Amino acid sequence: MAHVVKKMTNTEILAMKKELAHAVQDKTPPGAVFTAKLNECTVTAYQSGKVLFQGKRAEEASKEFSGQIAPAKDKTKTAKPAHRFAPPENAAELSMIGSDEVGTGDYFGPMTVAAAYVSASQLELVKELGVRDSKHLNDKQIIQIAKELIHTVPYSLLVLPNEKYNDLQQKGMSQGKIKAILHNRALQNVKAKIEGEKLDGILVDQFCEPGVYFNYLTKEKNLLKEGLYFATKGESVHLAVAAASILARYSFLKEMDKLGARFNTVIPKGAGPHVDVKAAELVEKFGETVFDTATKKHFANTQKALNLLKKKRT
Numbered sequence: 001m002a003h004v005v006k007k008m009t010n011t012e013i014l015a016m017k018k019e020l021a022h023a024v025q026d027k028t029p030p031g032a033v034f035t036a037k038l039n040e041c042t043v044t045a046y047q048s049g050k051v052l053f054q055g056k057r058a059e060e061a062s063k064e065f066s067g068q069i070a071p072a073k074d075k076t077k078t079a080k081p082a083h084r085f086a087p088p089e090n091a092a093e094l095s096m097i098g099s100d101e102v103g104t105g106d107y108f109g110p111m112t113v114a115a116a117y118v119s120a121s122q123l124e125l126v127k128e129l130g131v132r133d134s135k136h137l138n139d140k141q142i143i144q145i146a147k148e149l150i151h152t153v154p155y156s157l158l159v160l161p162n163e164k165y166n167d168l169q170q171k172g173m174s175q176g177k178i179k180a181i182l183h184n185r186a187l188q189n190v191k192a193k194i195e196g197e198k199l200d201g202i203l204v205d206q207f208c209e210p211g212v213y214f215n216y217l218t219k220e221k222n223l224l225k226e227g228l229y230f231a232t233k234g235e236s237v238h239l240a241v242a243a244a245s246i247l248a249r250y251s252f253l254k255e256m257d258k259l260g261a262r263f264n265t266v267i268p269k270g271a272g273p274h275v276d277v278k279a280a281e282l283v284e285k286f287g288e289t290v291f292d293t294a295t296k297k298h299f300a301n302t303q304k305a306l307n308l309l310k311k312k313r314t
């Protein structure tokens, strides 16, 4: 079983426990602060500061929960002022477009980016469909909700095939820049679709500092800047981001299924050792073009898979 160990501060562990309150188990192993069972991942935090992520989604979950949990505010210090692109306090009640991406940490499969518009009058309906933080939804729920969402809200879904991704990457484009370009385009698409409707703001699930985002986009002809907000954990700021996240994940799952059908196997998510093994297996059967057409070739997994093959051949 895949596992990842992270070192966290006591404050971070307590913040995570609060965040995972819905999944925290009654019984904890000796020396542990808590155990939480998530979708395909069990999280156990120890008093020593070690946090163990176990299961199929260990790698993904460890990334989601490290670095994203803001340490509890120290009230003796004045809070750092929010950047000028922070969403307004009442953001959740407004009519917004949101955007999010999936697949950036997965070796196999494309990057998918989605944007969706949820008007104030649709908030209740969208909530009723089950739209919430996709971290807490399993694949089956994602598919079910997404199938309803596509008939409910205006959206744009962009899939960047591996060939194209590798091409851009080899030409020197960073993953961050690729993301920024796709977010901007998906947002533009949705904005064009809802022309004339009420729009209070546009929320990007923040993957880099706003200044960096705009730097990435200096050459884009259609740069969307007006009314743009950035927030980490955007899903909890406005349902439009949660909806976009579900659509992006749905699209990623479909693409992974397609890849699986092409190679007649199940394609693993993430970038752990199990992924190296699968890559080596596929390259042995189908040749090294697999790297170009099915993976994010610049990941360390490529070399690891080649090493596995070399070992096998000698």
Ligand code: MN
Pocket (backbone or CB within 6 Å): 100, 101, 205, 206, 207
């Ligand atoms: Mn995101």
